[in-house]
Amino acid sequence: MKAAAFDLAPAASLSEAVNALAGDGAKVMAGGCSLGPMLNLRLARPSTLVDLRRIGELRTLQRNDTHLLIGAAWTHAEIEDGVVPDVTAGLMPRVAHGIAYRAVRNRGTVGGSLAHADPAADWVSTLTALDARLVIRGPAGTREAALPDFFLAAYTTSLADDEIITAVRIPVLSGSARTGYHKICRKTGEFAQAIGAVVVDAERGFARVVCGAIEAPPILLVGAAKALLAGDRVGALSRAKEDLDAALKDHDAAFRALHAVAVERALDEAAV
Numbered sequence: 001m002k003a004a005a006f007d008l009a010p011a012a013s014l015s016e017a018v019n020a021l022a023g024d025g026a027k028v029m030a031g032g033c034s035l036g037p038m039l040n041l042r043l044a045r046p047s048t049l050v051d052l053r054r055i056g057e058l059r060t061l062q063r064n065d066t067h068l069l070i071g072a073a074w075t076h077a078e079i080e081d082g083v084v085p086d087v088t089a090g091l092m093p094r095v096a097h098g099i100a101y102r103a104v105r106n107r108g109t110v111g112g113s114l115a116h117a118d119p120a121a122d123w124v125s126t127l128t129a130l131d132a133r134l135v136i137r138g139p140a141g142t143r144e145a146a147l148p149d150f151f152l153a154a155y156t157t158s159l160a161d162d163e164i165i166t167a168v169r170i171p172v173l174s175g176s177a178r179t180g181y182h183k184i185c186r187k188t189g190e191f192a193q194a195i196g197a198v199v200v201d202a203e204r205g206f207a208r209v210v211c212g213a214i215e216a217p218p219i220l221l222v223g224a225a226k227a228l229l230a231g232d233r234v235g236a237l238s239r240a241k242e243d244l245d246a247a248l249k250d251h252d253a254a255f256r257a258l259h260a261v262a263v264e265r266a267l268d269e270a271a272v
């Protein structure tokens with residue numbers, strides 16, 4: 001099948017893109033990796049496609065002592081290759097490397113991935129574990145959103161039809177921070193069947209343990225994170241198992257086991 005007819009509106013600036021979204025049925029396109037197939041299957045039928053790829057403001061890179069702000073249009077490949085500086089102790093380049101294959105990574109953007117909000121997408125869990133925040137621009141101005149508040153359900157976010165993710169604000173991890181990421185998938189580079197993501201930054205008093213790819217937004221395993229911060233690795237593991245059993249009680253045993261293993265391996269990795 002081919003896409004239904006639409007007008008193409010390449011935007012040269014963010015305000016031009018926001019104005020173009022005011023029209024009925026307009027939608028933005030970044031890398032087109034997810035939107036392209038949805039257009040062809042006619043699951044999306046925008047009247048106008050607003051192309052974000054020429055907007056320099058979406059390629060911001062700003063760093064201060066506590067945060068790195070990266071524009072939404074940086075691609076997975078640019079994160080993988082270190083064109084985007086890393087402040088996450090190697091976690092983001094490693095995760096980027098495991099997304100799909102190079103052709104997809106060359107086009108797919110971090111902003112597109114978060115806006116699409118596929119629960120199995122790697123950035124959804126990773127950036128939640130890192131406590132990243134989104135900068136979002138709409139007709140009324142700019143707002144920020146923490147990721148756990150941004151994801152409402154599978155493929156559903158708090159983004160209004162006329163809003164654009166402009167950047168992601170990523171906390172700078174301290175030198176002693178530890179991270180772990182484990183993605184279970186049938187073949188290397190495929191979408192995840194289960195994800196465990198762990199960040200422990202004792203110097204900043206921050207720890208987060210996340211279970212992802214659960215057909216819903218990622219779960220924060222708060223008890224496990226507290227135990228980790230207290231240096232109790234065994235406690236972190238048992239709290240993670242208890243919390244996962246409760247959170248995934250409506251899923252079958254295989255699904256629960258897969259997710260428990262992903263989280264356990266991410267915890268092991270963060271502990272090394």
Ligand SMILES: Cc1cc2nc3c(=O)[nH]c(=O)nc-3n(C[C@H](O)[C@H](O)[C@H](O)COP(=O)(O)OP(=O)(O)OC[C@H]3O[C@@H](n4cnc5c(N)ncnc54)[C@H](O)[C@@H]3O)c2cc1C
Nearest residue numbers: 030031032033034035100108109112113115121122165190
């Ligand atoms: C074969 C294949 C395998 C893949 N495997 C993986 C994988 O293993 N792991 C993984 O995480 N991902 C995977 N992906 C997804 C891919 O990595 C992209 O991140 C994802 O498709 C969306 O990014 P995009 O820039 O292409 O967005 P687009 O396809 O252009 O847009 C996706 C959605 O986001 C909206 N959007 C885009 N940018 C913005 C913005 N700045 N503000 C607001 N809304 C916006 C669009 O309107 C659209 O609704 C795979 C994709 C393909 C095609």
